[in-house]
Amino acid sequence: MGAGMLSPRDEADLAEAIRGANTPLHVRGGGTRGVPAQGEALSVARLSGVTLYEPGALTLVARAGTPLAEIEQALAAENQRLAFEPMDHRPLLGTQGTPTIGGAVAMNASGPRRIQVGALRDALLGVRFVDGTGMIVKNGGRVMKNVTGYDLVKLMAGSRGTLGVLSEVSLKVLPAPAAAATLVLPDEGPDRAVRQMAAALRSPFEVNGAAYLPGQGTLLRVEGFADSVAYRAGRLRDLLDDAADGDGDVWTGIRDAVPLGRDGDAWRISVRPSDGPRVVAAAKADRWFMDWGGGLVWAALPEGTDLRARLAGIDGHATLVRAGFDTHARLGTLHPEAPALRTLSDGLRARFDPRGILNPRAMATV
Amino acid sequence: MPEPDVRILNRKAQVVQRLLSVLPADAVIHEPHETRAYECDALTAYRCPPLAAVLPRSTDEVAAVLRICHEEGVPVVPRGSGTSLAGGALPTADSVILGVARMNAVLETDYDDRFIRVQSGRTNLSVTGAVEEDGFFYAPDPSSQLACAIAGNIAMNSGGAHCLKYGVTTNNLLGVTLVQMDGSVLEIGGPHLDAAGYDLLGVICGSEGQLGVVTEATLRILPKPEGARPVLMGFDDNETAGACVSAIIKAGVLPVAIEFMDRPCIRATEAFAQAGYPDCEALLIVEVEGSPAEIDEQLALILKIARGFDPVELRESKSAEESARIWLGRKSAFGAMGQINDYMCLDGTIPVSELPLVLRRIRELSVPYGLDVANVFHAGDGNMHPLILFDANKPGDLEKCEALGADILRLCVEVGGCLTGEHGVGVEKRDLMHDQFTDDDMEAQLRVKDVFDPAWLLNPAKVFPLDITRSRRPVAAE
Numbered sequence A: 001m002g003a004g005m006l007s008p009r010d011e012a013d014l015a016e017a018i019r020g021a022n023t024p025l026h027v028r029g030g031g032t033r034g035v036p037a038q039g040e041a042l043s044v045a046r047l048s049g050v051t052l053y054e055p056g057a058l059t060l061v062a063r064a065g066t067p068l069a070e071i072e073q074a075l076a077a078e079n080q081r082l083a084f085e086p087m088d089h090r091p092l093l094g095t096q097g098t099p100t101i102g103g104a105v106a107m108n109a110s111g112p113r114r115i116q117v118g119a120l121r122d123a124l125l126g127v128r129f130v131d132g133t134g135m136i137v138k139n140g141g142r143v144m145k146n147v148t149g150y151d152l153v154k155l156m157a158g159s160r161g162t163l164g165v166l167s168e169v170s171l172k173v174l175p176a177p178a179a180a181a182t183l184v185l186p187d188e189g190p191d192r193a194v195r196q197m198a199a200a201l202r203s204p205f206e207v208n209g210a211a212y213l214p215g216q217g218t219l220l221r222v223e224g225f226a227d228s229v230a231y232r233a234g235r236l237r238d239l240l241d242d243a244a245d246g247d248g249d250v251w252t253g254i255r256d257a258v259p260l261g262r263d264g265d266a267w268r269i270s271v272r273p274s275d276g277p278r279v280v281a282a283a284k285a286d287r288w289f290m291d292w293g294g295g296l297v298w299a300a301l302p303e304g305t306d307l308r309a310r311l312a313g314i315d316g317h318a319t320l321v322r323a324g325f326d327t328h329a330r331l332g333t334l335h336p337e338a339p340a341l342r343t344l345s346d347g348l349r350a351r352f353d354p355r356g357i358l359n360p361r362a363m364a365t366v
Numbered sequence B: 001m002p003e004p005d006v007r008i009l010n011r012k013a014q015v016v017q018r019l020l021s022v023l024p025a026d027a028v029i030h031e032p033h034e035t036r037a038y039e040c041d042a043l044t045a046y047r048c049p050p051l052a053a054v055l056p057r058s059t060d061e062v063a064a065v066l067r068i069c070h071e072e073g074v075p076v077v078p079r080g081s082g083t084s085l086a087g088g089a090l091p092t093a094d095s096v097i098l099g100v101a102r103m104n105a106v107l108e109t110d111y112d113d114r115f116i117r118v119q120s121g122r123t124n125l126s127v128t129g130a131v132e133e134d135g136f137f138y139a140p141d142p143s144s145q146l147a148c149a150i151a152g153n154i155a156m157n158s159g160g161a162h163c164l165k166y167g168v169t170t171n172n173l174l175g176v177t178l179v180q181m182d183g184s185v186l187e188i189g190g191p192h193l194d195a196a197g198y199d200l201l202g203v204i205c206g207s208e209g210q211l212g213v214v215t216e217a218t219l220r221i222l223p224k225p226e227g228a229r230p231v232l233m234g235f236d237d238n239e240t241a242g243a244c245v246s247a248i249i250k251a252g253v254l255p256v257a258i259e260f261m262d263r264p265c266i267r268a269t270e271a272f273a274q275a276g277y278p279d280c281e282a283l284l285i286v287e288v289e290g291s292p293a294e295i296d297e298q299l300a301l302i303l304k305i306a307r308g309f310d311p312v313e314l315r316e317s318k319s320a321e322e323s324a325r326i327w328l329g330r331k332s333a334f335g336a337m338g339q340i341n342d343y344m345c346l347d348g349t350i351p352v353s354e355l356p357l358v359l360r361r362i363r364e365l366s367v368p369y370g371l372d373v374a375n376v377f378h379a380g381d382g383n384m385h386p387l388i389l390f391d392a393n394k395p396g397d398l399e400k401c402e403a404l405g406a407d408i409l410r411l412c413v414e415v416g417g418c419l420t421g422e423h424g425v426g427v428e429k430r431d432l433m434h435d436q437f438t439d440d441d442m443e444a445q446l447r448v449k450d451v452f453d454p455a456w457l458l459n460p461a462k463v464f465p466l467d468i469t470r471s472r473r474p475v476a477a478e
Helices: A011-020 A068-077 A101-107 A152-156 A190-202 A226-239 A250-255 A273-283 A325-331 A339-352 B006-010 B012-022 B032-038 B059-072 B124-134 B150-156 B200-204 B238-250 B263-273 B292-307 B320-331 B333-340 B352-366 B397-414 B430-436 B439-452
Strands: A025-028 A040-043 A050-054 A059-063 A124-130 A136-140 A165-172 A179-185 A207-213 A217-224 A244-246 A265-270 A287-291 A296-301 A317-322 B052-054 B076-079 B096-099 B106-110 B115-119 B173-179 B185-189 B213-220 B227-235 B257-262 B282-290 B313-316 B342-345 B373-378 B386-390
Touching: A011 A124, A011 A136, A011 A165, A050 A068, A059 A068, A068 A101, A101 A165, A124 A152, A136 A152, A136 B439, A152 B200, A152 B439, A179 A226, A190 A207, A190 A217, A190 A226, A190 A273, A190 A287, A207 A250, A217 A226, A217 A250, A226 B292, A265 A273, A273 A287, A273 A296, A317 A325, A339 B185, A339 B200, A339 B439, B006 B012, B012 B052, B012 B059, B032 B052, B032 B096, B059 B076, B059 B096, B059 B173, B059 B213, B076 B150, B106 B124, B115 B124, B124 B150, B150 B213, B173 B200, B185 B200, B227 B238, B227 B292, B227 B320, B238 B257, B238 B282, B238 B292, B238 B352, B257 B263, B257 B320, B263 B320, B263 B333, B263 B373, B282 B292, B282 B320, B292 B313, B320 B333, B333 B342, B333 B373, B333 B386, B342 B397, B352 B373, B352 B397, B386 B397, B397 B430
Parallel strands: A025 A040, B052 B096, B076 B096
Antiparallel strands: A050 A059, A059 A165, A124 A136, A124 A165, A179 A217, A179 A244, A207 A217, A207 A287, A265 A296, A265 A317, A287 A296, B106 B115, B115 B213, B173 B185, B173 B213, B227 B282, B227 B313, B257 B282, B257 B373, B342 B386, B373 B386
């Protein structure tokens, strides 16, 4: 650990550290996700460990600094998993370190399966966090249906540590499937790919991965019990021309945006799925691919390119995932919000972190 | 409820006049014999006619109404179809009811992008109705789905019987048009799948009409499964039934529904609907979906697990007719209970593992009150619906019933659950919030309302205990 890093050992200690801080804090779990940093490092790595796991209730509770690998291992022992398939940012960003569950929650890191089972925020049942004043807050719980009070759980997912520092999270987990199949359709361009993916996603065959890799083609995934997977893969072959069997390992690379390579800025663009090809055409990216049936476009562009200007007129948003400090500052990490929404976001920020000390640049827009 | 603001009551004529200046005459209800229709929702124990009720037909009209009420300092209580069991749409005498029932159009349907955009007054079932011929459905299915509006579903984050697989409203909501108390109109989310910044949509859903009025909603629609089939199981005791639920979930099957009924409920529904249920302590209905072969595969596994728990009855449906028979009793349960008694329906959620303990404790808690409790609920997700039976005509019985209800909900919190799984807090559970949350926990929630509704005029006396919101709510002139 670096000199001067705050490393509280429990939630009370974390609250104390935040109350006592008089400079900005750079909140980190494993430090793998490339959130623009400023200030003194505050690590939650010591808030670690699974505190409750009930396979029969599909529920797991863990402290925020728990390594994702530890959680995945515990789940695998019971034949379960995190269904939202959290992205590992290390291959894209070249970061070192150990991804934590708190970091995944702070980024709402959701992979290809988002189109069928939902995002991380949909699996997040409860949180405990310490806000910018040092106040300890719990919200949600560990049950699947809970409408008691406002849902701050969703608000915390993807808030990048700017409203509070997570100390504990509780998650809905799902059974791991007994079998999986990946189908590959020949590459006939992005327009055709999105139509094929829409046809698959419109079918009742529960497709839980739908991506397009230029040069490789359209990829579809089904998972479940063996007979069911064989049946649904067969029906999809009937529905779509020229489907061949593919390798299921491809989904890890899609999840982690590996096809973008290590050069240039990396952007993540979220749009309605049928707009995916428009984004691709307008972006003129060096490397790109589509996930979520076309609704998520990953694009690598030369450093400093203002991709958002190229995408003007297309609804949705573009996030800068990998860029230099100057580019983050000049273009803004997140897509600019409409003025009225920005007023709300700023208002929330001002109330949860009145001193503006939590990850001050993590959600920067211009 | 707090005392009404006399200054507002005295200005009724002026407020009504201003509302009539932006709405057609048939959209402003203000005569005392007419406002009575809005005095309560499905929680009929509490009633109070509002100052007026308005029924706008467009987002612009909603914005105009809110702007006027904001300027006049008049509280607004949003209302969908008025089916809330928690008093979410209960007015105060100084408030305007804003009903969205006349806004029920389908605005856009897109099967390639798998969403539908509707005006928020549209009923839940008619959303599915608009897409089912094309093989789609809208997943959240609260039992009031024939009548309840999407606006109310969003306000309460409504669930239903099929949440284990499909989630609740928040997991199926992609975007909203939200009108703020000052009349400004916001677009939040849309057909894309995630938020650009903070997940404002996530906090709006379930905020019980306290952050803004939702006038349009973009909803995720799903392709209809090829088919579904249930199996019915009877057990000698609740513990065994609870253990069987856990074992099914652990085995890797994700049934679309797991419903549980206890003996008092089984007997009442049997007398009412003659579904042919076995006379046993606990009954489960487990339903799975897919193609015929997939259903066979899942049911075979479920039946194998169930046999290990020595059921007194195990009945697999072989046809649509048999499926309907299995569901008949469950679907008539509430009607059956209403036939023999007045009842209060609770809505606490518990960790599934605590099911046997909680059912035993509910029985023990009910003894000193001399009231019977029947249980029928969604066992897969732990959302209980204990029905406390009482006699509304017997003096003191309602009070006893409410006290027992509070005891049961505290029990749900004590074992790691919560006060309400899908009905909402409203006025009904407002004062129990102290049992689930610390003051700091609630302070964090109140800040969100401060940001969205700084004047605290939207449904202000709901959700949170009045003592902790007093300093924020407008002060009534005495």
